[in-house]
Amino acid sequence: MATVAYRKKTQIFKENPIWYKLKQNKLTWVGIVILSLIVLFSLFAPLLTPYSPTKINIAEKFQSPSFHHWFGTDEVGRDIFTRILYGARLSLGFSILVIAVASFIGVVIGTISGYLGSIFDQIIMRIADMVLAFPNLILAMALAAILGPNLQNAMLAVAIVKIPVYIRLARSEALVIKEKLFVKSAETFGISKPRIILRHFIPNAFSPVMIQATLDVGDAILLISTLGFLGLGAQPPAPEWGAMISVGWQYLLTYWWYPTFPGLMLFLSAGALNLIGDGIRDVLDPKSAR
Template sequence: MSLESAEAEGTTPARSSSGVGYLWYQLRRSPLTMVGLGIIVVVLFIMVAAPWIAPYNPDKLDLLHRLAAPSLAHFFGTDEVGRDIFSRVLWGARTSVTVGLAIVAISMGFGTVIGAFSGLVGGRVDTLIMRFMDVVLSFPSFVMAMALAAALGPNLINAMLAIAVVRIPFYVRLARGQALSLRSKPYVKAAMSFGAPRVQIMRRHIMPNAMAPIIVQATLDIGLAILTASALSFIGLGAQQPTAEWGAMVATGRDYLLDQWWYPTFPGLAILITAVGFNLLGDGLRDMFDPRMRGR
C-alpha cells in the first residue's frame, strides 16, 4: 500500500516504526512539524552557503553608508560602521547555530553517559551522583551560566561551555530514568547474570534503547541553547566584536532601536525563527515517540 492510498483510506502503512519511510510518513501528518523541519533545512543551508550567498564581507567597513535603511543595495540596512546587516545575519547563522548544536552535543553526551551509568549501577554511587545533580539544578540555570561564563572569561567558547555544563543535569536525570526502566528487562538481566562488564551493558543495551526520548529532548534544547547563548552575548559574556553573532548584534543594535529599527530587529527575528523551528520539530518528534500523544 502506498503512502498516498494509506492516507486516503485513513490507515497507517505497514512499516517498521524505526524505518525512514514510517518516520517521513509521521512527519508529513503534522503540518507544524513540517514547518519546523523546513525552517531548519533553510537555516542549515544558510550555514553552509553563507560564504557564497552573502552579498558583502560581514566585517567590511563602509563609513559612508553607516546606519543606512534597508534598500536593494543592503536588504537589512547597515550598522553603525557601515557593515551589511544581511550578510552578518547570514554569517551569524554559522556562529549561533553551531554554538547551539555544540552545547547540546556536549551536554547530551556527558549527561547520557553519566545518567546511564548512575541508573545501571545504583546504590551509593547513584545517590551521590543524583544529589550532586540536584545541587546544580537548585540554582537558576541562566544565573549559573552567567556566573560560569564570567568566571571563565567573556568569549563565545567559554559561554558555550558554561551553558553545556548547566544543561548536563537534565540529561543525567532523563538517562537515569531510562536506565532504571531498562535494567529490569530480561536481556539486561541476562547480560548481568553472564558477567558482562557494565560498560558493555551500557553500550550495547542501555544507551541504544534509551536514545529516543533523549534525542527528542536534544532537539527541543537546541532552540533553548541558541537563545541562551544569544542572551549571554547580549549582556557581554558571549561573542565579542567583530564576530557576527545574532545575540551580539542585537546587543549593539539596541542603542539604535528608536531611530534605526532594522539594526536589532533582523538579528532578533533570526533568533526567533530558528528557535521556533527547532521547537516545532522537537514537539513533532515527541508526539511521534510518545505513545500517549499519538491518539491526539
C-alpha cells in the same frame, strides 16, 4: 491504476508509523522548512552576499534596507544581512554542538549512575540536584562571568547547565531497563557491565534523549544569545545574533532595522526548533499523542 498506486503508497506510510505520523504533522514540516532555509543560507553565505561580515565601511554606516543592503547596515557600515548569515553558523551551529556534547556526557554519566547505583549514584544525583536548583540563565551567567567573556566560555557554561538534565533522564531510563529480563540474562551469562551499558542501556535511552535534545537546541540558542547580549558571550566583531542585538537596541528608535532583523532570525530559529521538537516528541513518545 492510479487508485491502486495511491493505496500502495498509503499502505507504505502506514507500515512505517514514524514517517506516517511525521507526515501528518504540518507544523513540524513548517519548522523543518524554516530551519533548512536558515542552514542553507548560512552555508552558502559567500555565494549570496558580496560583503564581509567584519569589514568596516564608515562611508555606508546606517544605510536603510535597500537593493544593495537588504537588511541595511550597522554603525560602522557592515552589511547586516551578511552578518546574520554568518552569525547563523555561530548561534545555530554552536548551540547544536553544545547540546550534542551535553547530551552525550549526560547520557553516559546518567546510565552508569542508574545501573551501578550505590554511593556513586547518590553523589552524582546530589551534584545534579544542586545544578538544577538554579535557573538556567542565572547559573549560565555566573559561570560565563567566572570563566571570562567569550563565545567558548559561554558554550561551556550552557553545556554545564544542560548536562544534569540528561543525567536525570538517562538515569530514570536505566533504573527501568536494568530490571528487564534481557539485562538479567546478560548478567547471568557473564557479559561485562560496559558492554551491557553500550548494547542495551544507551540505545534504549535514545528516544527520550532525542526528544529532549531537539527541544533544548532552541533553548541553547536563546541562552547563548542572551549571554552575548549581556556581553558575556561572543565579543565584537563576531557576527553573533545576541551580540548584534546588544549593540543594535540602542538605535531601535532611529535605525529600527539594526536590532529587528537579528531578533527576527533568533525568533524564527528558536521557533522552528521547538516545532521540530514537538513533532519528534509526538512520533517517538506514544504517551504524548494527542
